[in-house]
Amino acid sequence: MTAPGETALGATGLGEPAPDGTASGVAGPVRVAEHLNQALHGLLAADPGLHLLGEDVTDPYGGAFKITKGLSTAYGDRVRSTPLSEGGIVGVGAGLALAGDRAIVEIMFGDFVALAFDQLLNFASKSTAMYGRPVDLPLVVRCPSGGRRGYGPTHSQSPQKHLVGVPGLSLFELTPFHDAGRLFGHMLSLARPCVLFEDKVLYTRRMCRDGVVDDLFGYELVGDAPGWAVVRADGLTDHDAVVVAPGGLTDRALAAMRELLLEHEVACALLVPAAIYPLDLGPVLPYLASARAICVAEDGTAGGTWGAEVARLLYPALWGSLDRPIALVSGADSIIPSAPHLEREVTVQDTTIRDAVLAALGS
Amino acid sequence: MALTSALGRPAPHGVADEDLERMLLIRHFERALLRLFEEGLVNGTTHTCLGQEYIPVAVSALLGEQDFVFSNHRGHGHFLARYGDAHGLLAEIMGREGALCNGVGGSQHIYHRRFLSTGVQGESLPVAVGVALRLKRLGQGALACAYIGDGTWGEGSVYEALNMAQLWRLPLLVVVENNGIAQSTPTATQMAGTIAGRAAAFGVIHHHVATTDIDVIRGDLAPLITCVREESRPVVVEFATHRAGPHSKGDDTRSPGEIALARAGDWYDRYAAGHPERFARIDAEQGELVARIADEVAARPPSSWDRR
Numbered sequence: 329m330t331a332p333g334e335t336a337l338g339a340t341g342l343g344e345p346a347p348d349g350t351a352s353g354v355a356g357p358v359r360v361a362e363h364l365n366q367a368l369h370g371l372l373a374a375d376p377g378l379h380l381l382g383e384d385v386t387d388p389y390g391g392a393f394k395i396t397k398g399l400s401t402a403y404g405d406r407v408r409s410t411p412l413s414e415g416g417i418v419g420v421g422a423g424l425a426l427a428g429d430r431a432i433v434e435i436m437f438g439d440f441v442a443l444a445f446d447q448l449l450n451f452a453s454k455s456t457a458m459y460g461r462p463v464d465l466p467l468v469v470r471c472p473s474g475g476r477r478g479y480g481p482t483h484s485q486s487p488q489k490h491l492v493g494v495p496g497l498s499l500f501e502l503t504p505f506h507d508a509g510r511l512f513g514h515m516l517s518l519a520r521p522c523v524l525f526e527d528k529v530l531y532t533r534r535m536c537r538d539g540v541v542d543d544l545f546g547y548e549l550v551g552d553a554p555g556w557a558v559v560r561a562d563g564l565t566d567h568d569a570v571v572v573a574p575g576g577l578t579d580r581a582l583a584a585m586r587e588l589l590l591e592h593e594v595a596c597a598l599l600v601p602a603a604i605y606p607l608d609l610g611p612v613l614p615y616l617a618s619a620r621a622i623c624v625a626e627d628g629t630a631g632g633t634w635g636a637e638v639a640r641l642l643y644p645a646l647w648g649s650l651d652r653p654i655a656l657v658s659g660a661d662s663i664i665p666s667a668p669h670l671e672r673e674v675t676v677q678d679t680t681i682r683d684a685v686l687a688a689l690g691s
Numbered sequence: 692m693a694l695t696s697a698l699g700r701p702a703p704h705g706v707a708d709e710d711l712e713r714m715l716l717i718r719h720f721e722r723a724l725l726r727l728f729e730e731g732l733v734n735g736t737t738h739t740c741l742g743q744e745y746i747p748v749a750v751s752a753l754l755g756e757q758d759f760v761f762s763n764h765r766g767h768g769h770f771l772a773r774y775g776d777a778h779g780l781l782a783e784i785m786g787r788e789g790a791l792c793n794g795v796g797g798s799q800h801i802y803h804r805r806f807l808s809t810g811v812q813g814e815s816l817p818v819a820v821g822v823a824l825r826l827k828r829l830g831q832g833a834l835a836c837a838y839i840g841d842g843t844w845g846e847g848s849v850y851e852a853l854n855m856a857q858l859w860r861l862p863l864l865v866v867v868e869n870n871g872i873a874q875s876t877p878t879a880t881q882m883a884g885t886i887a888g889r890a891a892a893f894g895v896i897h898h899h900v901a902t903t904d905i906d907v908i909r910g911d912l913a914p915l916i917t918c919v920r921e922e923s924r925p926v927v928v929e930f931a932t933h934r935a936g937p938h939s940k941g942d943d944t945r946s947p948g949e950i951a952l953a954r955a956g957d958w959y960d961r962y963a964a965g966h967p968e969r970f971a972r973i974d975a976e977q978g979e980l981v982a983r984i985a986d987e988v989a990a991r992p993p994s995s996w997d998r999r
Contacts, residue, residue, distance in 0.1 A: 411854055415817065416851030416855060417855075419821060419851075419852070420855065422818050422821060423820060423822040424822070426807075426818065426821070427759065427821065427822045427825040447814065451814050457795070457998070458792070459795065459802035459807075460795035461792070
């Protein structure tokens with residue numbers, strides 16, 4: 329287990345945290361890692377019963393990805409660097425939550441959440457229901473996940489699919505469209521265990537705001553909080569295809585959509601939920617029902633996946649209007665190698681999504 | 692085992708009626724459960740604490756209302772010693788109206804006030820550390836108490852928890868019921884070294900209890916528990932005890948000699964010999980009480996659960 333020992337923030341460094349934990353206090357769009365850090369500052373400032381636990385999270389190190397930088401300096405022992413005990417610290421977080429506090433636990437690399445599986449599956453999730461009445465357990469476990477950074481097989485996995493379908497366990501994924509402070513507020517307000525997946529490349533990207541993605545695309549949020557981001561080319565109201573993807577796929581989906589529009593004259597809408605399980609498709613069904621092709625893209629290997637869960641929900645809802653099967657895009661059936669050229673071969677690329685959409689449209 | 696040396700020594704006359712009552716309530720409760728199973732009136736499984744009843748009765752008197760107790764699969768005695776609600780517990784195990792957890796949790800998943808049991812070995816210790824962290828911050832001297840067995844020491848979570856509890860100086864009392872057998876596997880064939888040695892490795896105070904004499908146990912534990920509260924540090928108390936019954940229902944694979952040895956260490960006969968008249972009276976009273984409770988609870992309608 330090695331820490332990356334580098335900052336995800338590039339040359340920008342950390343801005344002064346905004347009191348409300350949102351990006352609005354900083355001029356210009358901030359990087360996702362910085363935005364998340366500011367959100368945690370806001371949450372810890374606002375809630376004296378909130379704890380953050382994790383390996384190497386305190387200053388001056390501030391976490392392997394610097395997401396927790398400055399927090400221990402500002403909030404003392406509510407921000408606690410722990411022994412290398414993923415199962416133990418998720419249990420400690422659950423204990424704090426059970427006793428009336430709230431806890432956020434950082435797993436340094438999402439792969440290591442396997443070490444906390446018992447606490448998530450058999451204690452935290454089951455405890456919300458198995459005592460015959462709802463038991464509050466406000467706990468968020470943060471999992472930096474995904475490859476494309478060269479960390480190799482045990483530091484690059486997307487473990488989402490292993491946690492889908494656990495009664496009492498809610499899954500979320502960071503996106504560049506959803507305010508992290510509000511997302512954390514939502515997760516903690518559920519008072520049940522949540523896992524938040526945070527794509528490690530997304531950390532380095534910029535937050536989108538005010539409905540603007542780039543020169544070509546814009547977005548809006550639909551549905552009850554935290555809702556879905558609906559991303560489309562500005563000025564286009566119709567679309568040929570829809571891509572459904574969690575936040576970590578955003579950069580690759582957007583690159584695919586740009587090429588599809590400019591090179592192939594295919595208009596795509598991208599639908600990005602922050603709450604990935606349980607999934608409420610209601611707010612985005614109109615966008616899906618009007619598409620000629622639907623592609624669900626995700627990192628990780630195929631088989632028993634989040635994307636398959638999306639398809640499971642979509643088939644009965646859209647059976648009357650579907651022209652063809654829903655296209656599922658996953659990584660290769662492989663571990664994730666370290667060398668960049670090998671890693672590229674097995675991880676989902678923008679071209680993988682582009683080709684899947686074209687194939688689904690019969691182009 | 693260490694208990695054999697105590698055999699034949701009568702219990703002191705000072706034992707309180709209420710302690711005898713509580714130990715015998717648990718004894719008759721467990722016996723009734725095994726009987727109800729045989730009659731087909733209880734489904735699933737259960738793990739009785741026959742032979743170990745004195746442990747939670749001794750410990751519970753030293754706990755306060757604000758203390759949080761974690762229990763395991765063999766937890767009926769832990770619960771009855773703390774809260775005494777035999778109706779609610781039996782209703783939970785039988786899935787009847789008035790159940791502590793609406794019949795959802797059953798024998799080994801109880802959450803009632805400040806008592807929580809769960810069925811995965813060692814899982815509750817890190818959770819108890821989290822609760823102890825909260826209790827320490829509140830600064831009112833409350834502690835988290837976790838009952839575990841000797842078999843539980845095979846789980847890595849125990850060591851993660853002990854490490855954090857000692858490192859962070861948390862008020863955690865770990866009560867180990869070392870009955871010398873983990874389900875069917877003798878402790879000697881599943882544990883290298885000793886529990887004392889393992890506690891020492893973390894610098895955690897360890898205390899060994901080899902008697903079934905409740906007042907002696909309390910006298911020894913009281914200053915240790917004060918230490919947990921006032922110095923905010925973990926303590927491991929290991930009871931050398933005997934499982935006088937099977938692991939669950941009819942699954943005792945021990946030899947007749949081994950079972951006889953376990954039963955020879957039973958507190959029941961020792962207290963009966965030490966206080967014959969009082970014991971006989973209370974034993975009869977508690978037996979009748981539990982029989983009435985069993986009849987009453989068995990006649991109740993099934994529990995209902997709102998799954999919302």
